[in-house]
Amino acid sequence: MRPQLTEPEQLDEWRPDVAVIGAPWDDSTTNRPGARFGPRALRASAYDPGTYHLDLGIEIFDHLEVVDYGDAITSHGMWELSRAAIHQRVAEVASRGIIPFVIGGDHSITWPAATAVAEHHGFGNVTMIHFDAHADTANIIEGNLASHGTPMRRLIESGAIPGDRFIQVGLRGYWPGEEDQQWMRDNGLRHFMMQEFWERGTKAVLEDLVAAAKQRGDKTYISIDIDVLDPGFAPATGTPEPGGFAPIDLLRIIRRLVLETDVVAFDVMEVAPAYDHADLTVNVAHRLIWEAFAGLAAKKRDLARE
Numbered sequence: 013m014r015p016q017l018t019e020p021e022q023l024d025e026w027r028p029d030v031a032v033i034g035a036p037w038d039d040s041t042t043n044r045p046g047a048r049f050g051p052r053a054l055r056a057s058a059y060d061p062g063t064y065h066l067d068l069g070i071e072i073f074d075h076l077e078v079v080d081y082g083d084a085i086t087s088h089g090m091w092e093l094s095r096a097a098i099h100q101r102v103a104e105v106a107s108r109g110i111i112p113f114v115i116g117g118d119h120s121i122t123w124p125a126a127t128a129v130a131e132h133h134g135f136g137n138v139t140m141i142h143f144d145a146h147a148d149t150a151n152i153i154e155g156n157l158a159s160h161g162t163p164m165r166r167l168i169e170s171g172a173i174p175g176d177r178f179i180q181v182g183l184r185g186y187w188p189g190e191e192d193q194q195w196m197r198d199n200g201l202r203h204f205m206m207q208e209f210w211e212r213g214t215k216a217v218l219e220d221l222v223a224a225a226k227q228r229g230d231k232t233y234i235s236i237d238i239d240v241l242d243p244g245f246a247p248a249t250g251t252p253e254p255g256g257f258a259p260i261d262l263l264r265i266i267r268r269l270v271l272e273t274d275v276v277a278f279d280v281m282e283v284a285p286a287y288d289h290a291d292l293t294v295n296v297a298h299r300l301i302w303e304a305f306a307g308l309a310a311k312k313r314d315l316a317r318e
């Protein structure tokens with residue numbers, strides 16, 4: 013349990029390193045709904061083993077101040093209102109130099125969240141490292157410009173995060189089609205497909221991924237659609253796609269990226285707990301967040317030692 017803050021002024025008093033924000037919105041889901049319960053499940057149902065990271069040798073919260081900044085207030089069926097609420101809540105955190113950790117909710121949330129982060133750091137100055145089975149770069153789906161399959165397109169179009177600042181990791185399956193693939197090529201997105209991890213192995217591809225992130229600039233926004241994991245490990249999500257990462261690989265990828273880039277924002281999306289079995293998905297989503305906390309804590313510790 014971390015301190016719960018509700019008002020922006022409390023952020024000024026407390027001055028945390030990280031503020032967790034829930035965004036319980038899933039109206040933009042194309043297939044199975046239920047991710048609106050992701051924030052609640054992550055706060056309430058995740059198995060809490062202790063707070064010492066064995067590999068990094070660190071008591072996480074001795075070095076990293078983390079607060080819970082509650083939920084953005086989302087109103088069912090009202091995207092514009094909900095989007096503004098998500099944007100505002102993330103902006104309240106990011107504008108103070110605090111790292112927002114946003115828990116979804118469906119992936120449409122990353123559009124307002126990453127826009128708020130880019131507004132603070134400057135449009136074009138943040139590299140998006142997007143983990144997902146799906147590119148989420150469609151222009152429009154069933155008439156919806158704000159679908160959970162379109163947020164990355166909106167971020168690129170607005171210039172908040174240009175295409176050549178996009179790194180997408182873990183894509184596979186059957187979507188999107190050739191037209192959108194061409195659009196992504198035209199806009200300079202970099203891809204590390206699941207196929208490449210299978211062919212070359214995680215360690216080798218991870219070296220290239222870290223290098224690509226650094227080459228694009230140090231500030232990174234890490235966005236994880238939990239469906240980047242194989243549904244065998246993370247069944248509780250709206251659009252499962254077989255053939256994904258195992259947790260042991262994704263956890264280490266996240267650790268390296270947090271240790272070696274300047275992470276300015278982090279989100280975990282698309283956890284829909286009603287489809288879970290034995291809390292598998294909720295627990296792994298929780299550990300991905302803690303892996304990032306541990307990496308940030310280790311960096312802060314090592315900086316203090318210098």
Ligand SMILES: [Mn+2]
Nearest residue numbers: 119144148237
């Ligand atoms: Mn997604």
